[in-house]
Amino acid sequence: QRSYTTAEKRKVVSYAKAHGNRATSREFDGIAESNIRLWRRQKECLQALPRMKMTERGKSAAYPELEAKLVEWIAERRQQGGGVSIAEVRLKALTIAKASHGWGNRFMNSHGLSVRCWTTIAQKLPMDSDTKVLQFQKFIIKLHKQHCYDLSLIDNPYNRMLEVKGAKTISIATTGHEKSRFTVMLACTADGMKLLPYIVLKHKTMPNNVIFPNTVHVSVHPKGWIDEPLMLDWLQMVWVKRPGGLMRKRSLMVLDAFWCHHMKSVKKRLQQDKTDLAIIPGGMTKILQPLDVTVNKPMKDALRRKWNTWLWEGEHTFTASGCMKTPTLQDLTQWIADVWVELDPAIIRKGFLKCSIFNAMDGSEDDSLW
Structure with a gap:
């Protein structure tokens, strides 16, 4: 089995739109027509993904509006110099929807967040x-x-x-x-x-x-x-x-x-x-x-x-x-x-x-x- 990048999938979708799924399958080394139909349905999603990404793994957001508000809240807290823990994010989310531990991990992965230690107040060793x-x-x-x-x-x-x-x-x-x-x-x-x-x-x-x-x-x-x-x-x-x-x-x-x-x-x-x-x-x-x-x-x-x-x-x-x-x-x-x-x-x-x-x-x- 072969994996295809987002850029390759976009190219296949564009060709299929002009020539049809069967012709596209012959043109691109026998790609299954079922894959071509799937990629055509995912056209909008493929446009939003990075060119070299193979696939979009994981569940889609159950509460996209909630997560958008949480990302905005986190950015505001960080601009003010405040720390934000995953427990605080879950507590904030609980006021609107159920926020399990697994949800917290998926939320961080979806929005490029991670738990980090303070680095600006670290003690530096003296020269001697x-x-x-x-x-x-x-x-x-x-x-x-x-x-x-x-x-x-x-x-x-x-x-x-x-x-x-x-x-x-x-x-x-x-x-x-x-x-x-x-x-x-x-x-x-x-x-x-x-x-x-x-x-x-x-x-x-x-x-x-x-x-x-x-x-x-x-x-x-x-x-x-x-x-x-x-x-x-x-x-x-x-x-x-x-x-x-x-x-x-x-x-x-x-x-x-x-x-x-x-x-x-x-x-x-x-x-x-x-x-x-x-x-x-x-x-x-x-x-x-x-x-x-x-x-x-x-x-x-x-x-x-x-x-x-x-x-x-x-x-x-x-x-x-x-x-x-x-x-x-x-x-x-x-x-x-x-x-x-x-x-x-x-x-x-x-x-x-x-x-x-x-x-x-x-x-x-x-x-x-x-």
Whole structure:
């Protein structure tokens, strides 16, 4: 069997119009008359296809007017610099027609759309990145030789600002909570042990009548950020209370260059707890931050799955105007707790090795340490 391009089909259709289907079949090496009749019926469609395209696969749009409006809406959002997810497109389409997961994939394929990551705010490595990596590794090895830290005493906390996927679309159109944010401070040790997630809600006071899971620690801040008092609170409520923390064995904490990590009060408290401090050089977190290198992506992917499950299968409440409300604080904190518990400790250990935080004394990645 032979495939024909759109340009070849157009040529056959033009010849058939002038000479008939049977003559055309003889002229073009015995093309079946049934194909010629089919192509003549598809004349208008063939005129719209690219010249070298073989065929138009896939189902035709069930709601062409809806899809035209969605394409226009997406273009407008992108011009304004806003992000658009496939879940948001489906939510938008649900107000008019049924939008299944398969429909979302077909819609993207039909209109040349794809899911992309942000590229304009990516962190760039400094020019002397190789030198900084070497200096950081030598510093860690020097401390390890001095104190012979146990694997459970090398810790890596991480601050990450989270925004619920899809909340922007819902709140802009309905509830007005597009700026609702919270910070999650994750911490783990080189042997894969995970400390309690420290969640900072964007509230002035602790919410009433909310039962948070006992596997997280929740605090509040007017802007939802980690500041000096909250960093000290994290040291008191999470770091000191970790397994073996009360024994105050010599330990090593690796932090990024966030401003409150440099505060005198934080350094003083670490000294009291016999904790040495190593600050990751500025601009180097993407290659020296274990949670950034191996943990952050699976955590975000798992949280995104939790969100999508709630969005499409969960029980929802609505405002007086009929708009869907966002997940409850209890739901959000429980998602974080569940995802953190389910994370494979081997991923954490791999991150410490890749970032040269607990390697062999010669600096190599020696798995026998584990």
